[in-house]
Amino acid sequence: MSTETIISIWAGLIAFAVLAYVVLDGFDLGVGILFAAERGSEDRDTMVNTIAPMWDGNETWLVLGGAGLMAAFPLAYSIIMPALYPTVLGMLFGLIFRGVAFELRFRAHSERGRRGWDMSFFCGSVLAAFCQGLTLGGLLQGIHVVDGQYAGGWFDWLTPFTILCGVAVVVGYAWLGACWLVWRTDESLQVRARKQAAALGWVMLALIIVVSLWTPLLNPNFMRRWFHWPGILLTSPVPLLVGLLAVVFHFGIVRRHHLTPFLCALAIFALCFAGLGISFYPLIVPPDITIWAAAAPRSSQVFILIGAVVLIPVILIYSGFSYWVFRGKVQAGEHYH
């Protein structure tokens, strides 16, 4: 295989890990965000129990994204992390509050303690989601690099565009979480989740449109990729498919399907992600650094690629097994703890 092929495969694998993280932990975080709307402690228990057996595996994709980026594109890793230092750390703090609350909200000794951990779960989820959006926005708008090091200021990442991205990710995750709950719960909780999913779906669609129109203005490369012939042949199906899926989603909600809304949400996330990929490629740190420039030596990439090709399918199989074991509706009062 040529070195270019291997580097491209790695870019694809990192993108896959990030997408897997975004959709899988996305609905976990969304469930946490929806604590804002669901106040009853029994409903909250049920919501958490729909994700309790899998959240840890879902979060592991984020670790793979970080370790994979360091292994395959060390230059990108060493530029992005200092440049987006506050947003990355904010995300980590959010995930700490969220992750610890998973277990501890069931062990609280008083109603007050339990409310406190619920608050930690909610705030941690919102903070992690918002900071992920800021990180994405900060990367999209470009990072100032001199001599292979971050050379910008403290708050370069803080712009109206990144804040919009942060809001979009919070809304998107909440939407994904609501669709997940439509699938995995029943009775009154499901009815409310369906209403939330419908409302959040429209807001999300609006946000997607705004972010999509704003992004090409950030960088002439993005503009060329999206709106010039012949690139438009590749790019135009993406918004068309999003529109089609929005229609399917609408009917899924109206006809009270259980799984359709969630599948549509997953597909729309995947399409948005593909749209980002179209904007980026072959850049890894806009506006200048390409995957070719940031790549680790061929020997490093080959060594870990062999493992990835064998292990990722195995991981998908046993993670799928875990989802299969815990399939079906989660009832109120059915608790794992």
Added chain:
Amino acid sequence: MIDAFHLARAQFGFTVAFHIMFPAFSIGLASYLMVLEGLWLRTGRQVYLDLFRYWAKIFSIGFAMGVVSGLVMSYQFGTNWSNYSAKAGAVIGPVMAYEVLTAFFLEAGFLGVMLFGMKRVGRKLHFFSTCMVAGGTILSAFWILSVNSWMQTPAGFGVAADGKMFPTNYWQVIFNPSVFVRVPHMMLASYLVVAFIVGAVGAFHMLRGHSTPAVRTMFSMAMWMAAIVTPMQIAMGDIHGLNTLEYQPMKVAAMEGDWEPSGPNGAPLILFGIPNMATQHTDYKIEIPHASSLILTHSWNGRVPGLNEVPAADRPYAPVVFWTFRVMVGLGFLMFGLGLFSLFARWRGTLFSNRLLHRAVFIMAPAPLIAMLCGWMTTEIGRQPYTVYGVLRTIDSVSPIGLPGIATSLAVFAVVYFAVFGAGIMVIIRMMAKPPVVGELSVDPNKPIRTAGIHPGLAGAVPPGMGGASLLPAE
């Protein structure tokens, strides 16, 4: 002294020291859970199942704290040590990626089944899941210690003109010269951490008059581990020291407080003293002639290195290394003594009645944790002034982040870690303060999974005794 570089080091030290306690606990406890479930399947004795459930609940909290504090570590290489990542990432990044692919996913994928799935998958598949979780923790320890060992004794790489390292032989990178001493030393440390905590919980409940079969069983198992594993760990520490002498002589010189290399009469062992970096002398020392040569070279007059063999800029900060090493060794011998005490009590038939033993075991609960942290400080501070020993200096590894950024994040880390993990540790201690409940639940995998139950988490709503060992829905 207070600059961005030192605060970045302080931050890494703080976050990694907090983190390592949880995996050390999880590695040992996962193996213990595997043994307990295996014994239950083999003997059918309820006591093993009760203990499995009791410790599995505690495991779930410790594991979650390990996951979230570990996530911080995997990103801190980039946020605070970006130049290290840029220069060494191509060599160690893939090893860490293998840790994620082979170990983290394995643990996480089977953890849900292990904690919540016994009724859904049946006994055999459940035991398989427990084994996968335990195996995942061991694999994870291997990979991350391989990375750490490579930083201590780098091998299998080259350095390009721009200062970036590249791998030449991954076999040598992974199986570098110190991995075979570091992995077993850490594994045994994890087992000791858990043995002493389990033993202390057993001792506590016996002291409180709850000498139930489950309490006795956990205490006896823990004391066997303490008696057998502690001498193994001391022997492993000796082998580790010889390896360090060969590959990192300055670390050994700092541990020993030796400034001049020894002459024809061998080196004395400095029992106590205060190494002084400015005067290049160890003050107030108490020595045993020839003992250092004997320990390090296993010969009467063997040569032992001194810190003055290298320029001052290449020396580790000896006062800390000297003392952390002594605390570790001292605690090791105390643990060894406690193991012997337990063997004596067992021989006399007073294992479950000797209150002095129970008190001693209770007090010694944190000893392996403290010894492990001191051991890590010895080896990490002893590696200075390098991140990759002899190749890349720590000062050249740090991120281009200014003092305000590092100081702010360090302050937030300190507040969040003490608040969140402090609360988590308190919850674990409170759970340990309740004795395991006997025979509260019988597990029949053929019964339907959906059963009415009360929530064991809300202690107030649960009759006494019901909240103890239920991991699965009460029947």
